[in-house]
Amino acid sequence: MRPSDLGDAELKRWRDIRTSHRDLANPFLAPEFTLGVGRFRDTVRVAVVENGSGVAAFFPYERGPLGTGRPVGAGLTDLQGLVAPPGLHLNARALLRACGLGVWDFDHLLAHQPAFAPFHRARRSEPVMDLSGGFAAFEDGLRRGAPKTHKTIRYKERKLGRDVGDVTYAFSSASAADLDRLMGWKSGQYHRTGRTDRFARPWIVALVRHFHETGFGVLSVLSAGGEPVSMHFGLRDGHVMAGWFPAYDTRFGRYSPGMIGHLRLAEGCAAHGVTEIAMGRGGKEFKEGFKGREIPIAEGRVARVTAAAGLHWARTAPLNRARGAVLDHPALYRCADQVLRTYARLRPGAGGRRDGGGGRAS
Structure with missing residues (x-):
């Protein structure tokens, strides 16, 4: 069914199931994200799986041409899968058949779910x-585990304050202007690094604004001398924050405002009842x-024996293998990142744009 067709009882059951495993508490698996x-996106659907005693699981997905499927918001999500109690065994191909799908690709799937285990590549x-022990305990752990990183962040934070002005932090900003600024910085960063600009897609801009307005998204702002220098827009559900769109003003890049912002985000989350921040897969050594x-x-990928599934495999498998090799080898990742940055500098119209930095290397 469409997400909007889910009733109150089904949404309650969805939320109840999420308490059965700590990783299901991630905001990307909340009904609010799929809704x-x-x-x-008119392509979003939710399969409701029932057994003799009622609803056993939910399977959110997007349906593409010729029965190709992917996770909801693919390319924007850091966690995917069934919303199901641990140990629930389903036949994955039968699930796809019931959904009218020939294939379902995933790249951030909860690895513990048995239904899809045979299909892991x-x-x-x-x-x-x-942050379950509070910010002081977290910072102490950072100081002991990564002393150079902690020392550098605190030094640059003090230097930012001396050079620019008092450093302040707002855990949650309701300002639409702040959100627009963050999206502008992020678009600039995508262009500078040769990545696809997420915010060139109107539906993503509308989605981010929707989450900001409803409170499912939290916009945090680091300022110096009264001027924003770094921001982060994350999704919050209960005690878990999912990192999503961090960015900073590159004029202040020498102060590492993104790293300062991450430490301040941890402090702000701990003060507001958040005990975990999911940071997203790979790419940043810090x-x-x-x-x-x-x-x-x-x-x-899960695939049934259909012509459409075969065509989809032929089109996507080589790219997926190449991307996987890059993600698994830091030297290749750094090389690919440099190639993209060089391409971004050389392509027509790349010069003269004020941009932002920070964030995932998608």
Whole structure:
């Protein structure tokens, strides 16, 4: 069914199931995320799985041409899968058949779910900041585990204050102007690094604004001398924050405002009842110092024997293998990142744009 067709009882059951495993608490697996994307994407569906005693699981997905399927908001999500109790065994191909899908690709799937385990092509992990002991305990752990990182952040924060003005932090800004500024910085960063500009797609801009207005999204702002220098827009559901769109003003790049913002985000989250921040998969070495645990994730595909599934495989498999090799080897990742940056500088119209930095290397 369409997400908007889910009734109150079904939404309650969805939320209840999410309490059965700590990783299901991630905001990307909340009904609010699927409902939000469904407002702007007509392709979003939710399969409701029932057994003799009622609803057993939910399977949110997007349906593409010729029965090709993908996770809801693919390319924007850091966690995907069934909303189901641990150990629930389903026949994945039968699930796809019931959904009218010939194939379903995933790249951030909860690796512990048995239904999709036979279809994993690669396994990785998503780092998570653990704030359950409070910010002081978290910072102490960072100081001991990554002393150079901690010392550098605090030094640059003091220098930013001396050079620019008092450093302040707002955990949650309701300002639409601040949000527009962040999206502008992020678009600039995408162009500067040769990535696809997420905010060139109107539906993504509308989705982010929707989450900001409803409070499912939290916009945090780091300022110096009264001027924003770094921001982060994340999704919050209960005690878990999912990092989503961090960015900074490159005029202040020498102060590493993104790293200062991450430490201030941890402090702000701890003060507002958030005990975990999921940081997203790979790409940034500093995440190693921040992480307290990891969520095992997998990428792969489930396919039935259909002509459309075969065509989809032929079109996507080589690219997926190449991307996986880059993600698994830091030297290749750095080389690919440099190639994209060089391409961004050389392509027509690349000069003269004020941009932002920070964030995921998608």
